[in-house]
Amino acid sequence: MNIIHYHTKCIILWAFILHTIWEFGQCLFLYDMWDWPFWEATLWMWGAIFGDILIVLALWKVATTLVPSARFESPEFKGYLMLLTLSFVASFCLEWVALYLNLWQYTPAMPFIILFGHEVGLSPVLQITFLPAASVWLANRFNNQQRSLSG
Numbered sequence: 001m002n003i004i005h006y007h008t009k010c011i012i013l014w015a016f017i018l019h020t021i022w023e024f025g026q027c028l029f030l031y032d033m034w035d036w037p038f039w040e041a042t043l044w045m046w047g048a049i050f051g052d053i054l055i056v057l058a059l060w061k062v063a064t065t066l067v068p069s070a071r072f073e074s075p076e077f078k079g080y081l082m083l084l085t086l087s088f089v090a091s092f093c094l095e096w097v098a099l100y101l102n103l104w105q106y107t108p109a110m111p112f113i114i115l116f117g118h119e120v121g122l123s124p125v126l127q128i129t130f131l132p133a134a135s136v137w138l139a140n141r142f143n144n145q146q147r148s149l150s151g
Contacts, residue, residue, distance in 0.1 A: 010139035011060060012053055018131045018138075019052040026123045030110040055094070056132040059086050083133050091128030095120040 004012075023045055027033055033041050063083040096118050098104060111122040 007139060007143055008057070010142055011056065011135050014138040014142075015053045015056040015131065015135040016049065018135055019049050019056075019127070022127050022131060023049050023052070026127070030107055030121065030123050032105040032107050052128070052131070055090065055128060056135050059083060059090060059132045060136055062086055080133055080137075083136065084129060087132045088125070088129045091125045092118075092120060094128065095124045 027045060033044070036044070060083065063079060063086055066086075067079050067082045092115055099120065106121050112119045113122050113125060
């Protein structure tokens with residue numbers, strides 16, 4: 001019995017790859033984590049990556065629910081536009097809440113954006129805005145290549 005559909009597994013794989021690269025890249029320069037104990041920082045990073053994967057899956061599911069005609073298996077502009085819009089709103093809200101709860105701090109190198117009087121880091125907003133769509137797009141591309149090779 002296959003609980004998770006193959007396409008969903010591909011999205012999870014691409015989300016894992018993209019978010020792992022992004023998280024380790026941005027945290028080296030843009031987050032103030034250098035004084036954290038090694039294991040705390042390591043667990044925090046992997047927790048963030050797996051949280052990012054859950055965010056990707058949730059945003060993808062909401063987008064397909066709101067735009068049921070959009071079939072993400074064959075890319076459609078309307079579906080991706082909905083996913084990008086939802087992702088931008090979620091990215092800003094999630095990052096603002098994390099800062100409000102003092103879950104992390106930025107280094108002076110972090111560029112900021114200000115919306116509705118609230119300041120959040122640009123890097124995490126770009127990450128959660130674009131990587132969900134990139135994960136879905138790469139999964140689609142991989143699935144389409146697999147189908148053309150097997151069929």
